[in-house]
Amino acid sequence: xxxxxxxxxxxxxxxxxxxxxxxxxxxxxxxxxxxxxxxxxxxxxxxxxxxxxxxxxxxxxxxxxxxxxxxxxxxxxxxxxxxxxxxxxxxxxxxxxxxxxxxxxxxxxxxxxxxxxxxxxxxxxxxxxxxxxxxxxxxxxxxxxxxxxxxxxxxxxxxxxxxxxxxxxxxxxxxxxxxxxxxxxxxxxxxxxxxxxxxxxxxxxxxxxxxxxxxxxxxxxxxxxxxxxxxxxxxxxxxxxxxxxxxxxxxxxxxxxxxxxxxxxxxxx
Numbered sequence: 001x002x003x004x005x006x007x008x009x010x011x012x013x014x015x016x017x018x019x020x021x022x023x024x025x026x027x028x029x030x031x032x033x034x035x036x037x038x039x040x041x042x043x044x045x046x047x048x049x050x051x052x053x054x055x056x057x058x059x060x061x062x063x064x065x066x067x068x069x070x071x072x073x074x075x076x077x078x079x080x081x082x083x084x085x086x087x088x089x090x091x092x093x094x095x096x097x098x099x100x101x102x103x104x105x106x107x108x109x110x111x112x113x114x115x116x117x118x119x120x121x122x123x124x125x126x127x128x129x130x131x132x133x134x135x136x137x138x139x140x141x142x143x144x145x146x147x148x149x150x151x152x153x154x155x156x157x158x159x160x161x162x163x164x165x166x167x168x169x170x171x172x173x174x175x176x177x178x179x180x181x182x183x184x185x186x187x188x189x190x191x192x193x194x195x196x197x198x199x200x201x202x203x204x205x206x207x208x209x210x211x212x213x214x215x216x217x218x219x220x221x222x223x224x225x226x227x228x229x230x231x232x233x234x235x236x237x238x239x240x241x242x243x244x245x246x247x248x249x250x251x252x253x254x255x256x257x258x259x260x261x262x263x264x265x266x267x268x269x
Contacts, residue, residue: 013259020115082199096169097176146232167250
């Protein structure tokens with residue numbers, strides 16, 4: 001009875017999410033097609049992003065490695081995995097605010113679960129990430145980037161990141177659809193967070209009294225969850241517990257907000 005009552009209360013949101021998951025072929029195809037369209041007249045296609053990222057990493061590595069007085073064999077893998085993870089996270093966050101706005105024509109002209117567009121947006125950025133992961137190949141060859149059993153944990157990390165990306169993107173997409181200043185605000189904030197997150201700088205150089213910048217920074221915890229397996233290490237228990245807590249919070253928050261405001265999306269566009 002309890003389950004029946006709960007389903008009856010939230011059945012529209014449940015059905016939307018369930019139908020969206022069942023339509024995985026649609027949002028996967030849309031995501032892949034959108035990536036191809038961006039580079040349809042280019043010979044290398046989305047690999048231009050990978051080349052651009054590789055140039056950025058290998059040029060910055062020399063400069064910041066010397067500035068921070070770090071061994072390049074240690075700093076290059078740290079920087080590369082950091083930029084790789086941050087690029088994925090920042091693209092997801094920035095794209096999320098415009099998800100429903102960009103899908104305006106689809107939403108107004110055809111009946112599709114709203115969750116399809118969320119899955120499409122997140123999946124598109126994961127496809128770009130899998131192109132970009134090739135920047136690690138030179139590090140494996142020349143700097144002997146560690147690959148061991150701990151590296152397999154990256155699949156768990158990516159799953160956690162995907163779930164969080166969908167849930168928090170849903171919240172941002174609704175806010176961005178209702179308030180058109182949100183995309184600009186989020187884009188500005190994400191630039192500030194970049195400098196407060198250990199991407200280019202190592203947590204070891206931070207004085208102890210300023211360590212709260214990392215401890216209370218959720219982006220730093222997700223970065224560790226992503227980066228450590230690629231460096232051949234497991235995430236700390238603190239990072240794992242924090243990200244799992246944020247995952248549960250994000251799922252609950254996104255579902256409640258989505259259930260309450262999904263019927264207004266078309267009117268806000």
